[in-house]
Amino acid sequence: MTIDEHLYQTFGFSSFRPGQRETIESLLGGRHTLSMLPTGTGKSLCYQLPAYMLSGSVVVVSPLLSLMQDQVEQLKMKGEKRVIALNSFLQYKEKNAALLRLDRYKFIFLSPEMLQMPNVMQALRGLSIALFVVDEAHCISQWGYDFRPDYSLLGKARTQLGSPLTLALTATANQKVRADIREKLRLTDVEEWVFSVNRPNIAVNIEMVEEPLQKRVRLLEWVQFLQAPGIVYFSGRKSAEEAAAYLKQHGINRSAFYHGGMDAGDRLLIQHQFLNGEIDIVCATSAFGMGINKENVRFVIHYHMPAQIEAYLQEIGRAGRDGKPAISVLLYVPGDEKLHEFIAESEFPDEGQIRQVTEYGLHPRDVQPPLSETQLRFLVHYAKTADEQGQSRSELIRDVRRKLLEKKAVKRVEMKHWVESKDCRRAAYMQMFHEKASEQLQCCDRCGLDPVLYKMKDRMETAEKGMDWRERLNILLPEF
């Protein structure tokens, strides 16, 4: 069977979306592949189809439990029973039973953390692995150095599994991130399929706001004005909750908040209500997004500036997946970056804490003030790295901390410059991905865009007739 016949018979599609064919043919040709495909192009097909043409199991590394569950469900809906998610949802006995008969499964989903467990690795080594997939591969670069260090150990695990044919999938990764992905996965010979980072149907609007309090008013005005559904991003949990309450107070009833501090049940509920159209507006932190496959999101508002451009692009990229016009609005007050600065500082153990462990030999759990989970993992991970490389623990840890803080500072400055720049927004971010922008309508606030195009539909008719010049001016130049 050809891949086109497989596409039709197994998946019921008559044609591929951009990048799918290239990725699949590359894999079937036996070449390691890194594919950067636009959001919503059906990345899972890129490994599901080859899975049926190759003998052996497909191991998929996924960043979130909810993503694994979604994938498992999707495959089961299609009638594929040989699927398992190896994660902490499994009972001890269930997990052991699954590990004993792992060869029964065609698709095995797991987290990078799970891949570090000796019994899991042992079971995987006894397996014929047709394909090793890293989904959302930019996480390697984004999280692998501090937040989830097990991401940086994927290459080692891959080697221990006999360096199977590998596919790395992502939607946003510039040259540096792609190089990082190749290095961390220990891939030397890789075929890359990189599609444009540009999303022409998403207009980019940045709005300068005089003072922080004014943002609330502007947010309400935008939310009342724009066609829903939409997502509003905040850099803090509390501000997300407060804004959701504020919107409700002002008659935006189909709104809710979402962040990592909520229990799993609540998070799942909000996510489902949003996907089903029972909620129009979600006020969220960066926790909301990965795996949100909603086609008709019409706007993304940033109440705070994200910590880096890549995060910004990922977040606005959740709008307009149906290809229809969508808008992103960033409300900016100079100083918005301070919170990210603080968060970055507090992510790492400080000098004193490092010294207590590396020089006075204290157990990381006895350090005062106590280490956060992230700080503790950071210390333990790099202490281990130093030992393996025969380096001084304290030197390596201090060095890594300093370099990472510098890197984050550079990313923040880059984001701030982009916001404060007078140039075309789109051309600038595309240049960061080494792409040239072509002129387009409804580009950005620098090139000109008409917010009225994104107005709520039921008001559109009245708007065209009845809107007077004051109202129109207020939309275009809100500060007057």
Next chain:
DNA sequence: CGATGGCCTACTATTAGGCCATCGGTGCAATAGT
């Protein structure tokens, strides 16, 4: 770092203002206790 909230003070009614403390993102796995 900086925004916010609670508390106290001033001084006689309600509210304005100063001071200090607090808090701040992303998730895996495993554990303990209901």
